[in-house]
Amino acid sequence: MKNGETTASQDAENLLSNASNIIAITSHEFKTPLTAISAAVELLAARLHSSQQMDAFYEKNLSRITTEIFRLNSMLDEMLTINSIMSGRMSLNKEMIDVVQLLTTLRANYFADPEDTRSFELHVKGIPQGIFADRNQLNRIFMNLVGNAFKFSREKAPLVTVDFEAQRVVIRVIDDGIGIPAADLPQLFQPFFRASNVDEIAGTGLGLSIVKTFVQENNGTITVDSTVGEGSTFTLSFLYHSDSL
Amino acid sequence: MQHTILLIEDKTGLRDTLQSLLELHQYQVITAANGEEGIQLATAHLPHLVISDIYMPVLNGYQLLEAFQSHEQLRYIPVIILSARSATEEVNLALEKGAAAYINKPFLFANLNANIQQLLQTSGAAPLSL
Numbered sequence: 504m505k506n507g508e509t510t511a512s513q514d515a516e517n518l519l520s521n522a523s524n525i526i527a528i529t530s531h532e533f534k535t536p537l538t539a540i541s542a543a544v545e546l547l548a549a550r551l552h553s554s555q556q557m558d559a560f561y562e563k564n565l566s567r568i569t570t571e572i573f574r575l576n577s578m579l580d581e582m583l584t585i586n587s588i589m590s591g592r593m594s595l596n597k598e599m600i601d602v603v604q605l606l607t608t609l610r611a612n613y614f615a616d617p618e619d620t621r622s623f624e625l626h627v628k629g630i631p632q633g634i635f636a637d638r639n640q641l642n643r644i645f646m647n648l649v650g651n652a653f654k655f656s657r658e659k660a661p662l663v664t665v666d667f668e669a670q671r672v673v674i675r676v677i678d679d680g681i682g683i684p685a686a687d688l689p690q691l692f693q694p695f696f697r698a699s700n701v702d703e704i705a706g707t708g709l710g711l712s713i714v715k716t717f718v719q720e721n722n723g724t725i726t727v728d729s730t731v732g733e734g735s736t737f738t739l740s741f742l743y744h745s746d747s748l
Numbered sequence: 749m750q751h752t753i754l755l756i757e758d759k760t761g762l763r764d765t766l767q768s769l770l771e772l773h774q775y776q777v778i779t780a781a782n783g784e785e786g787i788q789l790a791t792a793h794l795p796h797l798v799i800s801d802i803y804m805p806v807l808n809g810y811q812l813l814e815a816f817q818s819h820e821q822l823r824y825i826p827v828i829i830l831s832a833r834s835a836t837e838e839v840n841l842a843l844e845k846g847a848a849a850y851i852n853k854p855f856l857f858a859n860l861n862a863n864i865q866q867l868l869q870t871s872g873a874a875p876l877s878l
Contacts, residue, residue, distance in 0.1 A: 534832035538854040539762040545857045546765050549772050569856075576854055580834070596836070639836060 526586045530579045537579075541572045581709040584643070585694060588716050595720055599633040599744055600641055602672055603665055609645055621660045623649055629667030634741045640717040647710045648676040648737050655680035656734070674739040682731040691727060750776040751868055752793060756786035756800040756812070757830070766799070769857050775864075783807030787815050790822055797867055798827045799860070802842065813845035826867040830855070 548565050551557040587593045606625055645663075652661030656678035666673045683691065687698040692715040697708040718725045722742060729735035753775045757763040763779055770777045778793055780786040783800070784807040790798060798816075802809030809829055816822040826848035831838065834852045842850050849863045 531832045534853045535759055535762065538830075538832075539759065539765060541854045542762060542765040542769060542857065546769050546772070549769065553772070572854060594837075 526582060530583045530586070533579055534576065537572050537576055541569060544568050544572075578709075581713060584713050585709050588713070593720070595637050595640070597635050597637050597721070600636050600638060601631065601633055602641075602674065602741075603627055603631055605638070605641060606645060606663060606665065609642065609649065621653065623652065623661040623663050626662065626664045627667075628665070631667055632672065632743045634672060634721075635744045636721040636723075636741065637717075640721060644714050644717050644739070645676075647714050648739075651710065652676050652678035652680065652735075657681075671740050671742050674741075676737045676739075677734065678736075679734040682733055683727070683729040683735055684731055685729075688727065688729065692725075750774060751797065752776045752778065752795040753864070754778050754780065754786060754790055754793065754795040754798045756780045756783065756798065756804070756809075758782055758801060758804040773861060783809065783812035783815070786812055787822075790816070790825065791819070794821060795825060796871070797864060798825055799864075800827055800829055802829060802831045802833070802838075810841065810845055813842065813847055817846045824871070826871050828860070828863055828867065830860075 544565050548557065548562075551561055551565075584593075603625075610622055610625060649661060649663065657680060659679045662675075662677040664675045664677070666675075683698045687696075690696045691698065692711050694712040695708040696712075715725055718739060724740045726738045727735060728738070753770055755763060755766055755770065755777055756779070757766065758781050760781075763781070767777045767779055778789055778795065780789050782804045786798070786800060787807070789795075800809050800812055807815075809831070813827060813829075816825065816827060823846070827846065828849045828851060829842045829847045830851050830853055831842070832853045839850045848867050851860060851863065
């Protein structure tokens with residue numbers, strides 16, 4: 504091979520690396536105009552309020568723009584995360600985690616959507632023990648699963664149960680939502696897969712594949728039981744600190 | 749009675765909109781388009797608080813934080829960093845270099861304002877009499 508020539512596999516590797524960098528750079532670059540739009544909407548709302556011209560119609564539609572900006576931002580975050588995972592650039596920082604405390608904090612902060620005033624119920628059973636995991640990844644797992652439970656449920660508040668068993672903690676995220684068709688269950692954790700009954704609900708199809716990767720990175724398991732029209736239960740299981748070493 | 753805020757952001761549209769929002773909330777605002785201009789204005793005006801982007805031409809936000817930390821007077825001015833990058837390493841780096849708060853873009857102004865209020869209170873910055 505002459506100097507400067509590359510093999511097909513090197514070319515493919517370079518292409519993937521370039522594609523990954525382009526995704527990372529453009530995803531970050533999109534956030535500045537999103538911030539400018541969001542700030543402009545807030546300025547508009549503030550001016551309408553101060554000149555007493557704000558009415559229900561303006562308020563509803565300005566709020567809708569803001570909601571969609573942050574939804575788009577969440578999609579960018581998911582793309583950035585899956586890009587880091589696929590390019591092997593995901594860093595892991597494990598520490599002792601109190602799962603109940605983490606979920607309690609999450610519940611206290613889970614009022615970002617002004618259109619949904621529900622919180623989730625948290626039921627704890629057994630003697631609490633810590634698990635050795637990455638805090639950011641664990642937060643993302645629960646944010647995604649609980650977020651989905653809100654997004655796809657109807658009347659009842661989602662329920663999160665934490666069961667401290669002899670060797671592991673089992674966490675279930677339960678909703679009374681639209682459920683997942685049985686035929687979709689085998690592909691549910693694949694990137695870009697979306698269940699066949701969620702066309703009307705925004706999403707990238709990346710969230711659950713990120714969840715599964717993070718669960719595996721932290722030596723856990725995840726399963727799902729679901730019935731269309733009745734709801735879904737996502738079950739997570741993590742070994743305790745001493746058992747996971 | 750107003751607090752003075754120095755806003756450093758290279759994107760003109762965002763800088764103008766944020767300036768208007770801050771002024772609507774009764775802050776006196778001076779603006780700069782990069783870190784170097786920011787340091788010059790900070791030295792001349794000694795604002796109560798600085799809000800800065802990270803990735804800017806000429807002098808970036810990390811270099812700005814370093815310059816503030818090594819300056820006798822500027823080191824006491826709280827700096828809020830606004831950034832599109834949310835990786836733990838980047839947040840930690842900014843905090844290690846002296847940032848008082850780190851807010852991810854996009855953000856709600858209420859969140860930025862809550863941070864401003866808290867930092868102005870804890871730094872004990874007295875507003876200027878006009």
